[in-house]
Amino acid sequence: MGVTERVTLKDWLRQSHTTKEYQSLFMVMDMTMHYIHNQGYGVLPKRGRDGYPELDTSRILVVTGENPQVIFLDIDTIEPSYQKQLVRDNIYSNAYTAIKAYSNFDEELNHKFLKENFREFELFLPEEDVPYYRGIIERDASVYYAEYTQKRIEKQVEKEGGTLQGFGNTLSKSTDIGKAIASQYGQLDSNNTAAFVHLYIFPAVILALSLLIPLIAWVFALLER
Numbered sequence: 001m002g003v004t005e006r007v008t009l010k011d012w013l014r015q016s017h018t019t020k021e022y023q024s025l026f027m028v029m030d031m032t033m034h035y036i037h038n039q040g041y042g043v044l045p046k047r048g049r050d051g052y053p054e055l056d057t058s059r060i061l062v063v064t065g066e067n068p069q070v071i072f073l074d075i076d077t078i079e080p081s082y083q084k085q086l087v088r089d090n091i092y093s094n095a096y097t098a099i100k101a102y103s104n105f106d107e108e109l110n111h112k113f114l115k116e117n118f119r120e121f122e123l124f125l126p127e128e129d130v131p132y133y134r135g136i137i138e139r140d141a142s143v144y145y146a147e148y149t150q151k152r153i154e155k156q157v158e159k160e161g162g163t164l165q166g167f168g169n170t171l172s173k174s175t176d177i178g179k180a181i182a183s184q185y186g187q188l189d190s191n192n193t194a195a196f197v198h199l200y201i202f203p204a205v206i207l208a209l210s211l212l213i214p215l216i217a218w219v220f221a222l223l224e225r
Helices: 009-014 019-038 083-102 111-116 118-122 127-139 145-159 168-172 176-188 190-210 213-223
Strands: 006-008 041-043 060-063 069-072 075-077
Touching: 006 009, 009 060, 009 083, 019 041, 019 069, 019 083, 019 145, 041 083, 083 111, 083 127, 083 145, 111 118, 111 127, 118 127, 127 145
Parallel strands: none
Antiparallel strands: 006 060, 041 075, 060 069
16 A cells, blocks of 8 residues: 655645646546535635636645545635636636646746637647646636546547446446545535445546556457457
8 A cells, every 4th residue: 555645735736746646636636626516615716816716735635645635625615606606716726727737837827828828738738638628728618527537438438339338337336536535525514425426436437547548448349249
């Protein structure tokens, strides 16, 4: 088992990481935000110099290890009139943080500059994630990264002539990430813990599989013979 360490996201981002490690972390952040939103809470953002929402990376903890966790220190209930906007702000802030991380941009990145010059940043992003981040930054889309990843893999598998049916039982057993998030934030609404583990662990497993698409297609081809 790997050594578990608790550091701020700010310090974690200062370290060197692989693309897979970045993808895994931002997936867990996205899933955690989604869970928090479903309980009627949100992550309170700070505002950049140009007024856009940003995550305070010094107020977010990363628990490293085999199943990394993310702990948001600034969460609060959402006023119904602000709920939709705060969810959008959280999704945008996560994408903005990811783009800065992938491009190794330590200084403040002007949000309007990023939007107008997104194509220049595409070179640093995982190719399969470019459409997602483009939608968030250029078109102000409000889509969770986990949902995008699941849909992308489903389309890719269908294109290869396969199907995800038959793998459901195997995937549903991999609930460590889901259990960790539900345990950390279970006090928000313990009644929804089981539902969260069932509904939102699948995209996290799909993320790992997405890095092995050619192998998946080959496996499906063998199964269909």
